[in-house]
Amino acid sequence: MEARAAANHRIARITSHLQPPNFKDGGDVLVERAECRAKGGAPGFKVAILGAAGGIGQSLSLLMKINPLVSVLHLYDVVNTPGVTADVSHMDTGAVVRGFLGQPQLEGALTGMDLVIIPAGVPRKPGMTRDDLFKINAGIVKTLCEGIAKFCPNAIVNLISNPVNSTVAISAEVFKKAGTYDPKRLLGVTTLDVVRANTFVAEVLGVDPREVDVPVVGGHAGVTILPLLSQVKPPSSFTAEEVEYLTNRIQNGGTEVVEAKAGAGSATLSMAYAAAKFADACLRGLKGEAGVVECSFVQSQVTELPFFATKVRLGRGGAEEVFQLGPLNEYERIGLEKAKQELAESIQKGIDFIRK
Numbered sequence: 001m002e003a004r005a006a007a008n009h010r011i012a013r014i015t016s017h018l019q020p021p022n023f024k025d026g027g028d029v030l031v032e033r034a035e036c037r038a039k040g041g042a043p044g045f046k047v048a049i050l051g052a053a054g055g056i057g058q059s060l061s062l063l064m065k066i067n068p069l070v071s072v073l074h075l076y077d078v079v080n081t082p083g084v085t086a087d088v089s090h091m092d093t094g095a096v097v098r099g100f101l102g103q104p105q106l107e108g109a110l111t112g113m114d115l116v117i118i119p120a121g122v123p124r125k126p127g128m129t130r131d132d133l134f135k136i137n138a139g140i141v142k143t144l145c146e147g148i149a150k151f152c153p154n155a156i157v158n159l160i161s162n163p164v165n166s167t168v169a170i171s172a173e174v175f176k177k178a179g180t181y182d183p184k185r186l187l188g189v190t191t192l193d194v195v196r197a198n199t200f201v202a203e204v205l206g207v208d209p210r211e212v213d214v215p216v217v218g219g220h221a222g223v224t225i226l227p228l229l230s231q232v233k234p235p236s237s238f239t240a241e242e243v244e245y246l247t248n249r250i251q252n253g254g255t256e257v258v259e260a261k262a263g264a265g266s267a268t269l270s271m272a273y274a275a276a277k278f279a280d281a282c283l284r285g286l287k288g289e290a291g292v293v294e295c296s297f298v299q300s301q302v303t304e305l306p307f308f309a310t311k312v313r314l315g316r317g318g319a320e321e322v323f324q325l326g327p328l329n330e331y332e333r334i335g336l337e338k339a340k341q342e343l344a345e346s347i348q349k350g351i352d353f354i355r356k
């Protein structure tokens with residue numbers, strides 16, 4: 001009772017100054033309460049979103065705020081986090097939300113986090129490839145990962161910023177340099193490719209997309225996105241025309257959205273959904289749930305490349321098991337060779353950015 005009175009006193013003091021509570025020590029009171037709740041009830045994880053005020057970041061903040069596995073949600077960006085934080089923090093769900101603005105507040109945003117999700121960086125406009133974003137996004141990802149290495153080296157990292165085929169390699173190099181690299185904890189987010197594949201395949205089959213599971217392997221750009229239609233669940237067969245149509249549509253799903261948005265950015269809503277789905281899987285793994293399997297772009301020995309997306313089993317340590325490709329048909333074997341060629345260059349570009 002006394003603790004509650006003290007907490008209320010502090011909140012009253014802060015609100016009387018009309019300060020957003022999450023930017024002052026009132027946030028600490030709320031976080032303490034969340035931690036108490038977490039101790040007494042369901043376990044809660046601490047999650048940070050870097051780039052939280054962006055197109056993906058805002059919707060993702062909303063979706064993580066309604067995830068019952070999250071007890072504390074840190075929203076970091078270089079602009080506009082006070083508004084996004086005030087807005088999201090009014091939702092009557094369990095997670096306590098705190099906002100952090102700009103580089104000087106990166107330490108506060110990251111300290112103590114279990115999971116860090118990174119959608120920071122510029123999106124494509126029509127006519128651009130994901131690789132065209134490298135120039136700007138490589139530096140952003142480098143800076144943020146240097147912060148992670150310093151302030152929450154044991155956190156699981158979900159990397160969304162494009163080009164994912166290069167930014168994952170950049171992050172790995174930053175962590176290696178800092179001596180904190182654990183390949184199991186660095187995961188490139190390719191869930192949107194799977195989400196799209198499930199949707200498009202379900203349309204062709206005339207079934208509910210929730211009943212469909214399409215493994216998508218390789219990477220996250222053009223021909224490096226390789227849907228394995230021969231392994232679709234439930235087992236299904238496709239005509240050669242259907243395979244061609246589905247493969248092209250899945251590989252170009254991002255471009256389809258970029259063109260439809262006509263200069264206003266790339267996929268944000270479906271991406272936030274995909275990122276929330278993947279983050280939830282990571283949190284369920286962290287909690288110790290068995291059999292959590294998702295596709296992700298991770299350090300891998302499945303091919304000769306250092307990173308590759310396949311199904312991985314998520315556990316307390318992150319990507320605890322990286323699954324093999326399984327049997328491929330001729331069409332997929334040809335696709336795999338093309339994917340590997342482009343991937344090799346993108347990965348090397350990321351490595352060189354840090355080493356050179």
Ligand SMILES: NC(=O)C1=CN([C@@H]2O[C@H](COP(=O)(O)OP(=O)(O)OC[C@H]3O[C@@H](n4cnc5c(N)ncnc54)[C@H](O)[C@@H]3O)[C@@H](O)[C@H]2O)C=CC1
Nearest residue numbers: 051053054055056077078119120121122123160161162271
């Ligand atoms: N992995 C995937 O499947 C997908 C990846 N993306 C990528 O996600 C990224 C973000 O996309 P959107 O949210 O649409 O872009 P956006 O421009 O709407 O938002 C990006 C946010 O990042 C912030 N930001 C910039 N520099 C930062 C820094 N140093 N620290 C923290 N935040 C910083 C910006 O202020 C902005 O709020 C892009 O690189 C995009 O290509 C987009 C869709 C799918």
Ligand SMILES: O=C([O-])CC(=O)C(=O)O
Nearest residue numbers: 124192253254255266267
């Ligand atoms: O296409 C883009 O630039 C954004 C992205 O990665 C996607 O939607 O898959």
